[in-house]
Amino acid sequence: MAGIKIDRSEVTPEALYRSRRDFVKGLGAAAAGAVLAAACAPGAPGPTVGASPSPPPLQGTPSATTPPLPTLRADRDELGDKLTPENNVDTFNNYYEFSFSPQDVARAAEGFVTSPWTIQVGGLASKPRAFTTSDIFSFTQEERIYRMRCVEAWSMVIPWIGFPLARLLEQVEPTPEAQYVRFETLYAPQEMPGQESGLFPWPYVEGLRMDEAMHDLTILATGLYGKLLLPQSGAPVRLVVPWKYGFKSIKAIVKIDLVAEMPTTFWMAESPQEYGFYANVNPNVPHPRWSQATERRIGELGRRDTLLFNGYGEQVAQLYEGMDLAKWF
Numbered sequence: 001m002a003g004i005k006i007d008r009s010e011v012t013p014e015a016l017y018r019s020r021r022d023f024v025k026g027l028g029a030a031a032a033g034a035v036l037a038a039a040c041a042p043g044a045p046g047p048t049v050g051a052s053p054s055p056p057p058l059q060g061t062p063s064a065t066t067p068p069l070p071t072l073r074a075d076r077d078e079l080g081d082k083l084t085p086e087n088n089v090d091t092f093n094n095y096y097e098f099s100f101s102p103q104d105v106a107r108a109a110e111g112f113v114t115s116p117w118t119i120q121v122g123g124l125a126s127k128p129r130a131f132t133t134s135d136i137f138s139f140t141q142e143e144r145i146y147r148m149r150c151v152e153a154w155s156m157v158i159p160w161i162g163f164p165l166a167r168l169l170e171q172v173e174p175t176p177e178a179q180y181v182r183f184e185t186l187y188a189p190q191e192m193p194g195q196e197s198g199l200f201p202w203p204y205v206e207g208l209r210m211d212e213a214m215h216d217l218t219i220l221a222t223g224l225y226g227k228l229l230l231p232q233s234g235a236p237v238r239l240v241v242p243w244k245y246g247f248k249s250i251k252a253i254v255k256i257d258l259v260a261e262m263p264t265t266f267w268m269a270e271s272p273q274e275y276g277f278y279a280n281v282n283p284n285v286p287h288p289r290w291s292q293a294t295e296r297r298i299g300e301l302g303r304r305d306t307l308l309f310n311g312y313g314e315q316v317a318q319l320y321e322g323m324d325l326a327k328w329f
């Protein structure tokens with residue numbers, strides 16, 4: 001991303017997408033048809049959200065503590081955009097701990113051990129505590145179909161499995177002094193070779209304002225496409241904040257702290273003039289080195305217009321009332 005110049009024609013070769021375009025057709029059209037009608041009905045409110053009781057076959061990281069996960073219930077998002085083929089979601093990733101080339105991440109992250117895993121949740125909280133993977137799965141898991149818009153102007157539509165971050169934060173009881181939430185990725189250079197690079201301020205850190213963190217659209221994801229997260233997607237638990245650029249959606253979280261001050265994030269530390277704390281998707285505010293007006297949907301050939309707040313303005317615009325969106329990038 002920031003410091004490293006990557007020719008986009010190299011990292012997103014046309015041929016790759018052309019050859020994968022046909023996967024779109026295979027996406028359980030018949031099974032999804034019934035719910036699709038409901039999910040895409042004119043005036044259907046908000047993003048596709050739902051829980052399902054039936055367990056799918058598990059293909060992701062195996063775990064003894066895995067409960068039934070919701071099955072895929074639609075093949076498009078609430079705007080009618082098709083899901084990005086699973087194969088593309090699994091093979092094109094940003095994850096600097098493993099590789100700076102999106103198409104190499106899956107291979108580099110293969111075998112990354114995500115169990116056992118513990119997330120320490122504390123800071124300005126009355127009941128700080130650790131959450132193991134099985135604690136994480138004690139929260140009701142839902143499917144959330146979200147658009148993911150990378151700051152590098154590519155995007156996907158991903159059927160996540162997860163639960164609102166608010167459910168977890170409520171359990172630790174934030175004190176009134178807590179204004180922001182700070183997230184940290186595992187630091188383990190032996191397992192995450194990218195962390196050997198002194199070019200970056202490891203570990204990866206992200207942050208949200210308290211109201212953003214408590215918003216219902218903000219989830220901790222444990223899976224996608226009906227299976228547990230694979231290492232390349234941020235297993236075992238990652239954040240997903242769909243109205244912000246993808247870099248806010250931090251992977252492989254080991255620490256969550258409630259804090260009083262705005263945390264300095266990985267990208268703010270690395271390149272403060274290019275990456276801000278808020279990072280709300282905004283087609284009208286160009287990145288210093290490229291336009292954000294359009295994006296390339298992975299699996300498609302053309303470009304499409306980028307939507308303010310990535311299309312979630314109705315749900316989140318009120319969080320930023322009175323703020324100059326052009327300034328608070």
Ligand SMILES: Nc1nc2c(c(=O)[nH]1)N[C@H]1C(S)=C(S)[C@@H](COP(=O)(O)O)O[C@H]1N2
Nearest residue numbers: 093094095096150185204246247249250251
């Ligand atoms: N720990 C960590 N989290 C991360 C990143 C990273 O390099 N390290 N990359 C971010 C960026 S730039 C994007 S676009 C998304 C990509 O998520 P995906 O690979 O699941 O599509 O993850 C984000 N989370």
Ligand SMILES: [Mo]
Nearest residue numbers: 150151246247
């Ligand atoms: Mo990104």
